[in-house]
Amino acid sequence: MSRDGVLLLGGTGFIGSALAERLKRENIAAHIVGRNDGDLLETAIPGCGTVIHLASATTRVLQQGIQTSSAATLP
Structure with missing residues (x-):
């Protein structure tokens, strides 16, 4: 199986x-995974050689009033 695709979380x-x-x-084969698409991961991962992780919980974090930076870790 080819692993040329990109998995975009x-x-x-x-x-x-x-x-x-x-x-x-750019005609790059990509598997796009959004908030409600977790069940797609099992079929998408084998064909991907690159993973880009942009998923976050910003709504929950902002509602709780927690300020974060790139160096911070959430509890």
């Missing part, structure tokens, strides 16, 4: 959707 979010469009324009 968070592909329906603000940044992920822009990247998904770019991958499409």
Whole structure:
């Protein structure tokens, strides 16, 4: 099986959707996984040689009033 594809986690979010469009324009095979697409992972992973992880829980984090930075870890 070829592993030339890209697995894009968070592909329906603000940044992920822009990247998904770019991958499409560049004719790069991509499996786009959004918030409710977790069941697609099992079939998408074997064909992907690259994983881009843009998924986050920003809504929950912002609602709780927790400030984060790139160096912070959530409890």
